[in-house]
Amino acid sequence: MSIGVLPTLSRNFVEHFVSPLLAKPEVSFSLTARGMSDLLNGLTNHELDLVLTNRPVSVETKDAPWIVQQVSRQPLAIVGPKESKIHTPFSQGYESAHWILPGKNTEIRTAFNLLCATWQYQPDVKAEADDMAMLRLLARDSGALAVLPPVVVKDEIRQGLLEEYQRLPDAYEHFYAITTQRKFVQQVLIELLQKSQNI
Numbered sequence: 001m002s003i004g005v006l007p008t009l010s011r012n013f014v015e016h017f018v019s020p021l022l023a024k025p026e027v028s029f030s031l032t033a034r035g036m037s038d039l040l041n042g043l044t045n046h047e048l049d050l051v052l053t054n055r056p057v058s059v060e061t062k063d064a065p066w067i068v069q070q071v072s073r074q075p076l077a078i079v080g081p082k083e084s085k086i087h088t089p090f091s092q093g094y095e096s097a098h099w100i101l102p103g104k105n106t107e108i109r110t111a112f113n114l115l116c117a118t119w120q121y122q123p124d125v126k127a128e129a130d131d132m133a134m135l136r137l138l139a140r141d142s143g144a145l146a147v148l149p150p151v152v153v154k155d156e157i158r159q160g161l162l163e164e165y166q167r168l169p170d171a172y173e174h175f176y177a178i179t180t181q182r183k184f185v186q187q188v189l190i191e192l193l194q195k196s197q198n199i
Contacts, residue, residue: 001029001188004039004048006055010132010152013175014052017071020195027188040066043180049189051178054107067179069193073172074149076111081143082163090166091121098144099123103130111171112147149173 001021005014014031021027034042036055042048044065057066078090086093101123102108116123126144129135132152139146140156147168156162177193 001027001050002032002042002048003029004032004034004042004051006036006039006051006053007033008130008132009052009054009175010149012151012154013072013074013149016151017052017175017192020192021188024188040178043178046180049179050192053176053178054173056174056176057178065180067181069177069179070174071177071193072175074151074175076108076147076168076171076173077150078145078147078165078168079139079150079153079157079162080145080165082160084143085163086165090115091119094121094145097124098126098142100127100129100135100138100142100144100146101125102135102148103128106130108147108149108171108173111168115168115171 003018018029018031021029032042032048036053039048039051039053040057043051052071057068080086080097086097101112112123115121126142127138129138132148135146135148136152136156138144139148139153140161145165146153150157150164153162157164179189179193
């Protein structure tokens with residue numbers, strides 16, 4: 001099975017998604033990171049069987065070849081160094097905080113901007129990164145606060161390097177699996193998509 005992933009996607013999410021395949025000795029798979037247009041072209045050309053993304057694809061036209069399925073949603077949280085945890089509700093106590101944030105065109109940034117607007121809070125943004133792996137490293141090493149799904153930094157939280165300060169109210173990052181309409185669909189792909197509903 002050939003699986004395409006958006007480079008900015010959380011590696012922890014991808015690993016969790018494909019873990020059922022690792023338990024099947026008869027199945028092998030490849031993971032390829034590409035930009036969104038290349039991923040969709042790969043589906044069209046049958047180079048890829050499945051695409052994982054955190055960006056929805058429009059399927060409004062009757063002839064759209066894509067089958068888009070939301071496979072997970074992860075809550076968003078403010079995460080920072082454990083020893084500096086702010087225990088008060090946002091935005092109290094965050095006046096001197098520095099921030100590491102996803103890019104301006106992401107679902108996560110939109111949710112955080114809405115929270116800031118609600119509380120008339122102006123964040124001191126030290127860095128922006130679209131890549132979740134880079135966001136994870138910056139959150140771990142900079143001493144600044146970050147806004148992301150806790151699953152992205154689950155290892156750092158478990159090790160006591162970072163801590164979840166608080167969840168953003170009703171805010172999530174959504175994850176999608178995209179396939180194409182085909183006469184024959186691999187049984188293992190059907191099972192994978194069914195299991196993903198529990199992620």
